[in-house]
Amino acid sequence: MSNVRAARVYRECGLMPRHINRIENTHDGWKAASKKARSLMGNGSVIALVGQRGTGKTQLAAAMIGETIKQNVDDTWGADPKWTCYMTATQFFMRVKASYDGSRENEPAIIKDLLRPPILVIDEVHERKCSPWEDSLLITLLDTRYGHEKDTVLISNQTPEDFISNVGPSIADRMNEGGGIIEMNWQSFRK
Secondary structure, X not given: OOHHHHHHHHHOOOOOHHHHOOOOOOOHHHHHHHHHHHHHOOOOOEEEEEOOOOOOXXXXXXXXXXXXXXXXXXXXXXXXXXXXXXXXXXXXXXXXXXXXXXXXXXXXXXXXXXXXXXXXXXXXXXXXXXXXXXXXXXXXXXXXXXXXXXXXXXXXXXXXXXXXXXXXXXXXXXXXXXXXXXXXXXXXXXX
């Protein structure tokens, strides 16, 4: 694997520089959450990182993306590093809505494109409107990735109970098989 190529993929995966340039956290709870999350990866898991703002959820997901890139950049990612593997829920829904205005993309093409990366992180899940349209799209995306054994990480600033209520029983059920909810319930690092 080329370090230059891995760095290029990491830069172009959708993460902001703040998360790419940070080192891993040394907080005991964060390290335990990281170990648990990484142990769940590799079989099409749906993993949720939940907790209040500032506990390092996105940073943990960035570390998971980095590890996945190092393991897959040559074999799975081929010559096209411009795969989205990090986006907010709003970015996902905006991309789909944009396809309704004569874009070259359409819903099936977007789902197919988001099936490509070995890991997909969807941040700010709590910000979605929970409409039937959003619920259906999110379930379709996660079910497709689950069926193709591609890991998906959902991030939310909610309690585990509120998160399950937000995503609904279909997604919660898929999380029971090999994935799960990791609660990051310590004080914010931003204080």
